[in-house]
Amino acid sequence: MRVMAQMGMVMNLDKCIGCHTCSVTCKQAWTNRSGVEYVWFNNVETRPGQGYPRTYQDQERWLGGWTLNRRGRLSLKAGGRLKKLFSIFANPKLPAIEDYYEPWTYDYDNLVQAPLGDHVPVARPKSLISGEDMQVRWSANWDDDLGGGPDLTRSDPTLKAMTEKANTQVRLEFEKTFMFYLPRICEHCLNPSCVASCPSGAMYKRAEDGIVLVDQDRCRGWRMCVTGCPYKKVYFNHRTGKAEKCTFCFPRVEVGLPTVCSETCVGRLRYIGVMLYDADRVAEAASTTDEHDLYEAQRRVFLDPNDPVVAREAERAGIPRDWIEAAQRSPLWALINTYRVALPLHPEYRTMPMVWYIPPLSPVVDVVRDAGVDGEDAGNLFGAIDALRIPIGYLAELFTAGDPAPVTTVLRRLAAMRSYMREVNLGRPTDESIAATVGMTGDEVQDMFRLLALAPYDERYVIPTAHTELGDPTALAHKLEETATECSLDYEGGPGMVGGGPFGEGSGGAAPIAVENFHMLKDRQTADTVADPSDRVQRVNLLNWDGKGRPEGLFPAPPAERPTAPQLMEGTDPDGEVEPRP
Amino acid sequence: MSPLSTVDVLLWLVFPYVCLVILVGGLVWRYRYDKFGWTTRSSQLYERRLLRWGSPLFHFGILVVLLGHVMGLLIPESWTTALGISDDAYHVVAVALGTVAGVCTLVGMAILIYRRRTVGPVFSATTKMDKVMYLVLGTVIVLGLANTAIANILGSDYDYRTGLSVWFRGIFYLQPDPALMAAAPIGFQLHAVAAFALFALWPFTRLVHAFTAPVGYLTRPYIVYRSRDAHMGSRAPRRGWERTGS
Numbered sequence A: 001m002r003v004m005a006q007m008g009m010v011m012n013l014d015k016c017i018g019c020h021t022c023s024v025t026c027k028q029a030w031t032n033r034s035g036v037e038y039v040w041f042n043n044v045e046t047r048p049g050q051g052y053p054r055t056y057q058d059q060e061r062w063l064g065g066w067t068l069n070r071r072g073r074l075s076l077k078a079g080g081r082l083k084k085l086f087s088i089f090a091n092p093k094l095p096a097i098e099d100y101y102e103p104w105t106y107d108y109d110n111l112v113q114a115p116l117g118d119h120v121p122v123a124r125p126k127s128l129i130s131g132e133d134m135q136v137r138w139s140a141n142w143d144d145d146l147g148g149g150p151d152l153t154r155s156d157p158t159l160k161a162m163t164e165k166a167n168t169q170v171r172l173e174f175e176k177t178f179m180f181y182l183p184r185i186c187e188h189c190l191n192p193s194c195v196a197s198c199p200s201g202a203m204y205k206r207a208e209d210g211i212v213l214v215d216q217d218r219c220r221g222w223r224m225c226v227t228g229c230p231y232k233k234v235y236f237n238h239r240t241g242k243a244e245k246c247t248f249c250f251p252r253v254e255v256g257l258p259t260v261c262s263e264t265c266v267g268r269l270r271y272i273g274v275m276l277y278d279a280d281r282v283a284e285a286a287s288t289t290d291e292h293d294l295y296e297a298q299r300r301v302f303l304d305p306n307d308p309v310v311a312r313e314a315e316r317a318g319i320p321r322d323w324i325e326a327a328q329r330s331p332l333w334a335l336i337n338t339y340r341v342a343l344p345l346h347p348e349y350r351t352m353p354m355v356w357y358i359p360p361l362s363p364v365v366d367v368v369r370d371a372g373v374d375g376e377d378a379g380n381l382f383g384a385i386d387a388l389r390i391p392i393g394y395l396a397e398l399f400t401a402g403d404p405a406p407v408t409t410v411l412r413r414l415a416a417m418r419s420y421m422r423e424v425n426l427g428r429p430t431d432e433s434i435a436a437t438v439g440m441t442g443d444e445v446q447d448m449f450r451l452l453a454l455a456p457y458d459e460r461y462v463i464p465t466a467h468t469e470l471g472d473p474t475a476l477a478h479k480l481e482e483t484a485t486e487c488s489l490d491y492e493g494g495p496g497m498v499g500g501g502p503f504g505e506g507s508g509g510a511a512p513i514a515v516e517n518f519h520m521l522k523d524r525q526t527a528d529t530v531a532d533p534s535d536r537v538q539r540v541n542l543l544n545w546d547g548k549g550r551p552e553g554l555f556p557a558p559p560a561e562r563p564t565a566p567q568l569m570e571g572t573d574p575d576g577e578v579e580p581r582p
Numbered sequence B: 001m002s003p004l005s006t007v008d009v010l011l012w013l014v015f016p017y018v019c020l021v022i023l024v025g026g027l028v029w030r031y032r033y034d035k036f037g038w039t040t041r042s043s044q045l046y047e048r049r050l051l052r053w054g055s056p057l058f059h060f061g062i063l064v065v066l067l068g069h070v071m072g073l074l075i076p077e078s079w080t081t082a083l084g085i086s087d088d089a090y091h092v093v094a095v096a097l098g099t100v101a102g103v104c105t106l107v108g109m110a111i112l113i114y115r116r117r118t119v120g121p122v123f124s125a126t127t128k129m130d131k132v133m134y135l136v137l138g139t140v141i142v143l144g145l146a147n148t149a150i151a152n153i154l155g156s157d158y159d160y161r162t163g164l165s166v167w168f169r170g171i172f173y174l175q176p177d178p179a180l181m182a183a184a185p186i187g188f189q190l191h192a193v194a195a196f197a198l199f200a201l202w203p204f205t206r207l208v209h210a211f212t213a214p215v216g217y218l219t220r221p222y223i224v225y226r227s228r229d230a231h232m233g234s235r236a237p238r239r240g241w242e243r244t245g246s
């Protein structure tokens, strides 16, 4: 047994309202730069729909992830090492910018600069790739809320796979279809095919928390990782020529803050926590022959943090005590293992993804309610779950490689919770048989409800902080140095880092992971006094002000208070210059 | 033999060493200063149809050409003779392989340059250094191919393996004989000068990617694990704060 810790996420899809707040805040934080205009570390897809980039789930076309070769061994679907090296000069399976979308801006200048004329001036769309005028024909969410209608939706690879397997024609007429949202980030897989595809070894999985990252100094732009990832969550920065991906907001997570997408999620549907797993069994589990067994195989790789043997092994493997405790309190463990309502996204890609989903019951509830019967009655819901082949089949295609059984089980649990809790809410005697039909007790159902519906911040996000002191005696000193003795903008190239060094855009030193110092940010956000503006680095300005009080230095000092002014006014300047200098 | 002129000494003695020093020093310097800029800067995201043809043609061509140069320049004639390879056989293979590879390289490069110029997004992502690089690289390739073509079509009694090659190896023994180059035909002279100029330019262009060809991929384990501590922060520790041990 080789115990490792993995940071992961669970999203409860019933609660996603498709507002895209997560995508926007993520973009603001990480990819609001040139070269990554088209990059969405977090995106929210309408299902059914084509996804982003278009049809990325069609692995017969994009060849992402792993497959079993003729001898039943795990191999990269796009080809092994030699094949990769021979096709490196022009990657045969790289999505082009059209498969994402051509990013654009508008010629706003024209609105104010256009000469007086008979026509109202317009702001034309301009491509951010070529700088030319362009027609906007597609973007990251062109088919949002089923926009574009059946013609677009029909190209959804999941629908196609379903149609082929079940031989059912999915009805796409507007009123008969179902819809839900699927927010996606990088899965920070246990068996990441992006890492395996990187020829220069620049991508790595962090041993402490399993976060998958690209070393920007080692990436050489071979762009094989983009092909390797079946979820298409590695993107190519076309200005710097380097791959970039979701970082699980590691600078935040390291100090115990949730990722930006979770923190800002309007539906509060994201859970972050630690899972312990047996690294020795990952490859074996990923090689499971029957795709339908992959979900269970991955579940068996996880280790029970409450098992004393596991805890001891974990400690032996150097996992800190507070991480083991965090694993015991992990909402992921509860949702994946205790209540068994979370499922992995596309386990058949064999990367052992670590962002799991609670499938939505809402398509079922909607049908029941539209039929004019009680949408909170267990019998009605169970009946509908059994009858509604299409949404169930679709969810199974997403979460269990097409096996409807686990999806049905999860939905029945959610349905049972729904009707059981109605009695509780109405103050009526509860019906224990409802809980019993899904193999739970009433108390368990109530606990699950608590976690799914009410859990406060610190139960949704159980994030142990990184141990900077481990094996690195100077790290702490370095941290102190960073907060106290130098300006966080004091690095090669200065703030912004746009423009680049002598070898074109993006050359020169790497921009720091975040200009904001997250330790400081956290201190400020958790302090109940106004942050102390003891020096210029910590000074609160309008950009980092959190609304608490009116700290000194928030606004520039009014002219009269400027200390230099009176001094100069006294005429002590030998040159006789009396003008106050700024 | 006439005594060497200053120009000869400068061209065949000083210039190569200056270029090699710039190459090595430049690579070391760039690797230390600008790892972040060390990339192919792939433009496949913008355009793939032309790249699908141009890039493999060019790269496979140039790699074979490179191999040919290693054979022709670095392996002395006496070695191949000792192996029982006759001069004629060597020549046939060299010319056949060289011509095919050279033509592939040239066609590939023509496609790549055409693509750089005509595809809007690729053109706007082209830096000044790219242009200079293509100019010099193109010159080297065209001159080299021209030499081969002239030698084959017109016939020539110049044997570079006893002239140019010996001089080239001499550079690495630190005793090059400039007279050998001074006696070489003008085509070879120009090719050699352009090639050394390319070496001097190399560290400052995107060509650096060739020096980090990912051969290690063949042997490393698929999944790379790295410890967080080994790579903390995005900036090197300042003097006095370096980590100990590890």
Ligand code: HEM
Pocket: A088, A089, A090, A091, A221, A222, B040, B041, B042, B043, B044, B051, B055, B059, B062, B063, B112, B113, B116, B207, B209, B210, B213, B214
């Ligand atoms: C030996 C290993 C090499 C590998 C693996 C390699 C790989 C690559 C790759 C992946 C690209 C980017 C293509 C794209 O997507 O746009 C590229 C571009 C390029 N390479 Fe190489 N290369 C190698 C050697 C060389 C050598 C020896 C030269 C020249 C002497 C060279 C010259 C170029 C040039 C000029 C480009 C730019 C093509 C363009 O106009 O976009 N490469 N190389």
Ligand code: SF4
Pocket: A185, A186, A187, A188, A189, A192, A193, A194, A195, A212, A228, A229, A230, A231, A232, A233, A234, A245, A351
């Ligand atoms: S989802 Fe993330 S970790 Fe998994 S293969 Fe893709 S980029 Fe790699």
Ligand code: SF4
Pocket: A015, A016, A017, A018, A019, A020, A021, A022, A023, A044, A181, A183, A264, A265, A266, A267, A268, A269
């Ligand atoms: S912020 Fe939350 S609710 Fe809104 S789209 Fe993102 S995941 Fe869904």
